[in-house]
Amino acid sequence: MAAADLAPQELRVLVAVADEGGFSSAAVRLGATQSAVSHAVRGIERKLGAVLFERGRFGARPTPAGERAAAHARRVLRMLEAMAADVRGADTGEIAGRLRIAAFRSAALHLLPPALERLAALHPGVEVTVAVVREVGPGTAGEVAAGRADLGIATFGDTPALPAGLIGGVLLEEPYSLVHPAGNPAPRTLPLVDWTENCGSYTRDWWAAQDWIPAATVTAEDDGAVLAMVGSGLGMAIMPALSLAAAPPAVEITDLGPGRPYRSIGYATTPELAATSAVRALIRILRSLGRSTPERAKAQLRAV
Structure with a gap:
């Protein structure tokens, strides 16, 4: 037997164990017994020729092969579902x-x-x-x-x-702008407020070339928290346009000029x-x- 012999129900078992992190919780999700789930996983592993889960007191953790197999299984199951929806709408255009x-x-x-x-x-x-x-x-x-x-x-x-x-x-493509407390006469001298998702590879070279930008004094959880902190006068930030779509009145947005970075x-x-x-x-x-x-x-x- 080979991977081509895997049935949709086996793929559902594989995904359930990967998602739930154990055979017993996967069995509850599938409405099956733990032994049936464990037996199914052993059969899947035989067909694929790889160990998909590390078993232990912690449950069942996907191996690298198991992570990849679960990703394929989710995508195959999703395509079966999408196929049914597309076929039903073929005649009506719905x-x-x-x-x-x-x-x-x-x-x-x-x-x-x-x-x-x-x-x-x-x-x-x-x-x-x-x-x-x-x-x-x-x-x-x-x-x-x-x-x-x-x-x-x-x-x-x-x-x-x-x-x-x-x-x-x-x-x-959205431009970055300087964001600072409204009315501040020297916003570039303020401390920097930043967040983890900001300044990816698309802005890193530009960022490194700006000698006026200090290391972040405050690192927030997300861009909304950054805006709140800037509005409270805690510093300035450099943010992309989507993050500024609901900027509060307490902040001011200043164009960074023709060399501005984009995301x-x-x-x-x-x-x-x-x-x-x-x-x-x-x-x-x-x-x-x-x-x-x-x-x-x-x-x-x-x-x-």
């Missing part, structure tokens, strides 16, 4: 079914809502879930690669670097999911909104 999105915080707050509002108006049968994921480490693209999301809203460097097996594209925001998905109706529909909407977002950001900056 787009329906689940759509799972992973997005970093500012994209979830300011980029996705108008896109999802338009998607709901055009295709009310699409059921959307959004997971807010920190853009650190694997980030949103990693959620897609692991099979936990259909589409990720991701930040890119100079060229989109996606995990193997994913495709994507840039939706918009690219794009989408990541799998080639298979990119061919499904729901993912295609959302990408079209996001591209349309992406073309207008830079102008909105410029208008906001001019207004300040």
Whole structure:
């Protein structure tokens, strides 16, 4: 027997054990017995020719092979579900079914809502879930690669670097600005407030060349906390346009000039999911909104 002989139920067992971290909790999730789950996992391992889980008192932890197998299993199961939804809508043209999105915080707050509002108006049968994921480490693209999301809203460097097996594209480029307490006469002399997700590879060279930017005095959890701290007079920050979409009146936004850095925001998905109706529909909407977002950001900056 080989991997091609794996049945959908075996894939569900594999995913449940990987997600739950143990055979007993996976059995509860699947409505099966622990022995049946353990037996199924041994059969899967024989078919794949690899040890997928480390067993112990801690439960069952996926090995590197197990992590990869679980990611493939999630994606295969998701495609079976997407196939059913697409086939049902083939004659009517109706787009329906689940759509799972992973997005970093500012994209979830300011980029996705108008896109999802338009998607709901055009295709009310699409059921959307959004997971807010920190853009650190694997980030949103990693959620897609692991099979936990259909589409990720991701930040890119100079060229989109996606995990193997994913495709994507840039939706918009947003400028960085200096953010400081309103009315401060010398904002560049203030301490720096920063957060972990800020200043990726797309701004690192620019950042290093600015001798007026000190090391961060305060590191916050996210960009919303940074804005609150800046508004309270604790320092200045350098932030991208999406993070400033709901900037409070207590902060002032200053253009960094013609050499300002930019951040690219794009989408990541799998080639298979990119061919499904729901993912295609959302990408079209996001591209349309992406073309207008830079102008909105410029208008906001001019207004300040």
